[in-house]
Every structure is written in C-alpha cells, then in structure tokens.
Amino acid sequence: MWLSVVVLVHVLLLISNSVESQSNIDTLPGFPGKLPFKLETGYIGVGELDEVQLFYYFIESERNPKDDPLVLWLTGGPGCSGLSGLLFEIGPFTFDYANSSGNKPTLELNPYSWTKIANIIFLDAPVGTGFSYATTWEAYNINDTSSTAQTYEFLRKWLMAHSTFLVNPLYIAGDSYSGKTVPIIVQEVSNGNEIGHWPPLNLKGFVIGNPLTHEIWDTNARLKFAHQTALISDRLYQSTKRNCQGSYINPDPNNTQCVEDLREVNECIANIYIAQILEPNCAFSQPPKPNKLWSLSPHLDDDNFIDILHSTPDQVLEPWCRFYNYVYSLIWANDKSVQKALHIREGTITDWERCNYTLTYTHNIITSIDYHQNLTKKDLRALVYSGDHDMSIPYVGTLEWIELLDLSVKDDWRPWFVDGQIAGYVTIYTEEKYSLTFTTIKGAGHTAPEYKPKECLAMIDRWFAYYFL
Numbered sequence: 001m002w003l004s005v006v007v008l009v010h011v012l013l014l015i016s017n018s019v020e021s022q023s024n025i026d027t028l029p030g031f032p033g034k035l036p037f038k039l040e041t042g043y044i045g046v047g048e049l050d051e052v053q054l055f056y057y058f059i060e061s062e063r064n065p066k067d068d069p070l071v072l073w074l075t076g077g078p079g080c081s082g083l084s085g086l087l088f089e090i091g092p093f094t095f096d097y098a099n100s101s102g103n104k105p106t107l108e109l110n111p112y113s114w115t116k117i118a119n120i121i122f123l124d125a126p127v128g129t130g131f132s133y134a135t136t137w138e139a140y141n142i143n144d145t146s147s148t149a150q151t152y153e154f155l156r157k158w159l160m161a162h163s164t165f166l167v168n169p170l171y172i173a174g175d176s177y178s179g180k181t182v183p184i185i186v187q188e189v190s191n192g193n194e195i196g197h198w199p200p201l202n203l204k205g206f207v208i209g210n211p212l213t214h215e216i217w218d219t220n221a222r223l224k225f226a227h228q229t230a231l232i233s234d235r236l237y238q239s240t241k242r243n244c245q246g247s248y249i250n251p252d253p254n255n256t257q258c259v260e261d262l263r264e265v266n267e268c269i270a271n272i273y274i275a276q277i278l279e280p281n282c283a284f285s286q287p288p289k290p291n292k293l294w295s296l297s298p299h300l301d302d303d304n305f306i307d308i309l310h311s312t313p314d315q316v317l318e319p320w321c322r323f324y325n326y327v328y329s330l331i332w333a334n335d336k337s338v339q340k341a342l343h344i345r346e347g348t349i350t351d352w353e354r355c356n357y358t359l360t361y362t363h364n365i366i367t368s369i370d371y372h373q374n375l376t377k378k379d380l381r382a383l384v385y386s387g388d389h390d391m392s393i394p395y396v397g398t399l400e401w402i403e404l405l406d407l408s409v410k411d412d413w414r415p416w417f418v419d420g421q422i423a424g425y426v427t428i429y430t431e432e433k434y435s436l437t438f439t440t441i442k443g444a445g446h447t448a449p450e451y452k453p454k455e456c457l458a459m460i461d462r463w464f465a466y467y468f469l
Contacts, residue, residue, distance in 0.1 A: 022161070023343040028093075029335060031107040037062050037092050037115060041342050043132075044161075046153040051139045053348070054154050055131035057086055057122040058162075059115045069204070069464055070168040071120045072155055074185075076176025076212070076447070078147070079356040081130030082122030087329055089175070089449040090114040090456070091122065095328045105328040112453035117461050119165065121158065125151050128359045131339075133348040143362035148181050152188040159199055169204040175447040176393070179211020183371035190378055205381030207460070210393050210447045213401050214367035220248050221397025222274070223265065228396065229277060229389075232268045240265060274391040275322070276445025282321035322450075329354050369401050376405055379433035383463050387444030387451060388424065395440050402438055407431045416459075416468060423455040426468055437463060 022042035026034050038060040043053045061068035075085040087094050092115045096108035114120060124130030126147035127140060134140050142150075159166055172189065174182045186206045193200055212218055227237035240261040244251055251258045273281035332338055333352040375382070384402065386395035407429035416426045416439065424440040439459060444451040462468050 029337045046150045051135045052127045055124040061119045062116045069118045071118045074174030074178040079359045084354045086122045105332045112457040141360045144365035148184040173207035175209035179208045180368045183368045207383045209385045218393045218397045221394045225394035280319040282323045376431045376434045382436040384438045387448040388440040390446040392446045418458045
C-alpha cells in the first residue's frame with residue numbers, strides 16, 4: 001500500500017521542508033456554490049525532521065470564532081479519518097443521499113453540526129490515517145504512546161501558527177478508540193502546561209463518545225447489555241454469569257458449562273448489528289462467526305466490509321445497511337478534483353480509506369482508566385456520552401469504570417429532553433475542581449452523533465455552556 005510513498009521519499013522530503021502548510025477552501029466538488037463557513041486544510045510536520053505529516057481540516061465556528069471553544073477532534077479506529085467524523089458525525093456538511101448516485105456524490109449542509117457552536121480541528125491521526133503520511137518507512141511504526149505524543153506536538157504547532165485561538169477554551173475530543181487516546185493527550189497537555197511547554201494551552205477539558213477504555217472490560221459488558229435489552233433471557237444471563245464467573249473472553253475450554261452458555265448467547269446475537277442493535281446487520285448473508293460477541297471490534301471486521309466499500313451505491317442489495325452510506329466517502333475522497341480542492345499533496349497516498357485497518361500500530365496502553373483517575377485531580381471538565389443502543393462498547397461498561405473513579409454524585413441519574421422528547425439520561429459527578437458529566441443518547445448507536453445528530457448538538461451546546469437540562 002505504501003510503495004508509492006517509498007518511491008517518492010526524496011520528493012516528499014523536499015515538500016515537507018516547512019513545518020506547516022495551510023490553505024483556505026472556498027468551494028468543494030459536489031457542493032453548490034461557495035461554502036458558507038470557513039474551511040482550512042493543511043499539514044503539520046511532527047517527529048524527528050518532521051517526517052510525519054499530519055493532515056487536518058479546520059472549520060471556524062459559525063457563531064463566534066473569537067470566543068467559542070476550540071475542539072481537537074479525533075475519530076476512532078485507530079486509523080479512521082477525521083473526514084469520517086466531519087462527514088458522518090459532527091461536521092458542517094454531509095452527503096445528500098437522496099440526490100447522489102453512482103460516481104456523483106453531492107453534498108449538503110448538516111443543520112446539526114457542532115461547528116455551529118465551536119471551532120473544530122478534524123485531525124487525520126495517527127500517521128497512515130486519511131491523508132496523513134510519513135516520509136520514511138520507520139515513521140509508520142507507531143503505538144498509543146507515540147501517536148498521542150505526535151498529536152500533542154501537532155496541537156502545539158497548530159496553535160503557534162494560529163495564535164489568535166490560544167485564548168479560546170480548549171477541549172480534546174473523540175470517540176470509539178479515541179476513548180483510550182484522548183485521556184492520554186489531555187494528560188500530556190496538562191503536564192506540558194505545568195512544566196512550561198510553549199505555547200501554554202488553555203485546556204478546559206475533554207469529550208469522549210462511545211469510548212473504548214479497556215478492551216476486555218468493554219467487551220465483557222456486552223453480556224450485561226444484551227440482558228438489559230432483552231437480547232438474551234434471564235435464565236441464560238444468570239447461568240452465564242455463574243458458570244463463566246464474569247469472564248466471557250477466551251473461556252477455559254475445559255469449563256464446558258461456560259462454553260455452552262456462551263454458545264447459546266452467540267446464537268441469540270449472531271445476526272444482530274452490534275453498533276446499533278435495531279438496524280440491519282451488514283453481514284446478514286454471512287454465516288455467524290464463532291465468538292462473535294466477544295471479538296474486540298466485530299462491527300468493523302465483517303468479511304464483506306471491504307467488498308461493500310469498493311462497490312458503488314447502486315450495486316448494494318437490500319436490506320439497507322449504514323455501511324452503504326460510507327461508499328460515497330470512498331468515491332468522493334478519492335476523486336482527483338476533490339483532492340486538488342483540499343490541497344492534498346500529490347503522490348503522498350495511494351488510496352484514501354475512511355478507516356485504515358492496515359496500520360502498523362501497537363496497542364501498548366491496555367486501559368485509559370489510570371489516566372482518568374489522574375485527571376480527576378485536575379481543574380478539568382469531562383463529558384462522556386454513549387448511544388444506549390450500542391452493543392460494541394456498551395454504556396453499562398462505561399458506567400462501571402466511571403464508578404471506579406470514586407467521584408461524588410452531584411446530580412444523580414435523571415432524564416434530559418430535547419423539544420419535549422426524552423433524549424437520554426444524565427449523571428453528573430464531581431471531585432473538588434474536577435467534574436464529569438455522563439449522558440446516554442436514547443436510540444443512538446456507535447457512534448451517537450451519526451444516529452442522533454439533533455440530540456447530540458443539544459447535548460454539547462448545553463455542556464459547553466455549563467448547564468445540562
């Protein structure tokens with residue numbers, strides 16, 4: 001995949017002599033007329049000799065850029081592009097599905113974009129994600145620790161180049177796998193401020209959605225979630241808990257009662273789309289996989305996922321699946337006219353992928369819970385949200401690790417509403433200067449803004465304004 005990168009190493013080294021490059025974008029293929037918001041794209045070099053070139057999309061707040069928060073957004077994966085978060089979750093434009101066909105995706109405005117209330121940097125990180133690239137083979141070998149260090153370096157350099165935003169309240173945000181990396185970056189920023197790294201960053205807190213925190217913990221929570229949502233019976237739930245003793249991943253094959261219970265559980269959920277349990281399963285035509293419930297990311301690794309992404313929308317068969325929406329991003333972002341409009345450096349990547357699952361990436365941080373514990377001693381705010389129909393990273397597991405932090409409950413579990421309709425449930429925790437707001441999004445999946453954009457905009461708007469009604 002990276003052959004062309006290696007061939008062009010010497011050219012790329014010349015290209016990346018400057019630390020950063022940036023371009024203002026007025027128009028985009030597929031969008032009628034001029035963009036009604038300010039879009040900037042660019043690269044910032046990080047690491048030794050700036051051998052890693054991280055690509056970003058920056059969109060100014062449509063309300064008050066001078067005073068509104070500055071948000072660094074990291075889509076999960078690892079390896080999912082910032083463009084995915086922009087197009088399918090919280091960005092100002094998305095695809096006009098009704099008027100898109102074949103190789104002609106068209107764009108429309110998203111009325112529930114978070115850029116209506118915040119300045120947002122959508123970052124392609126880690127290297128190898130989206131349009132980010134490296135000028136050496138070695139620089140593609142990354143892990144949780146090196147990736148978060150590069151993101152911190154990116155943020156400092158970006159703010160040095162955009163110094164007017166140094167005074168804006170800064171929030172680090174992301175979803176899914178970013179539930180592991182965001183707390184590490186927040187710790188890096190906090191530590192850097194304390195020891196005098198330049199520039200000082202006006203860090204106020206962080207936001208994580210449907211967050212992966214501990215791979216075994218989050219996966220284990222699927223059994224409890226399946227029971228609470230009536231996907232498995234009371235009898236089977238109690239039997240599995242008893243026989244497996246709370247451990248449902250890689251059970252002892254000699255524990256026949258546990259193995260049999262898990263087999264029954266898998267039969268009950270094998271054809272359910274665990275990213276949103278009420279939507280069709282894109283692998284509906286495939287035989288169920290062994291231990292599907294307990295694989296780390298079954299909603300991402302279905303056998304036919306790549307085939308779907310490389311087809312065109314008019315080739316997909318019924319029933320409709322959410323993954324089919326992503327086909328348009330593959331077509332659009334690989335269009336040469338789009339890449340030219342975005343000022344992508346020619347020859348730096350072969351094919352753009354919404355999520356690159358071929359990264360040379362080592363998961364060297366088992367859990368981010370310890371980082372969360374450290375951050376409770378800081379003057380910070382945290383927002384943790386989960387779609388309550390997400391079985392890939394169930395909200396019940398997220399609640400369990402939050403309770404491990406031993407925070408005081410300021411406002412216990414209660415409903416919150418949008419336009420008179422139940423939108424979810426919220427609990428607010430505090431510890432001296434630290435506060436954590438946990439909220440569910442009723443009916444949302446993995447990840448919440450893609451399913452319930454109106455409710456999620458209301459959530460983040462209220463939270464930024466320091467109230468939650």
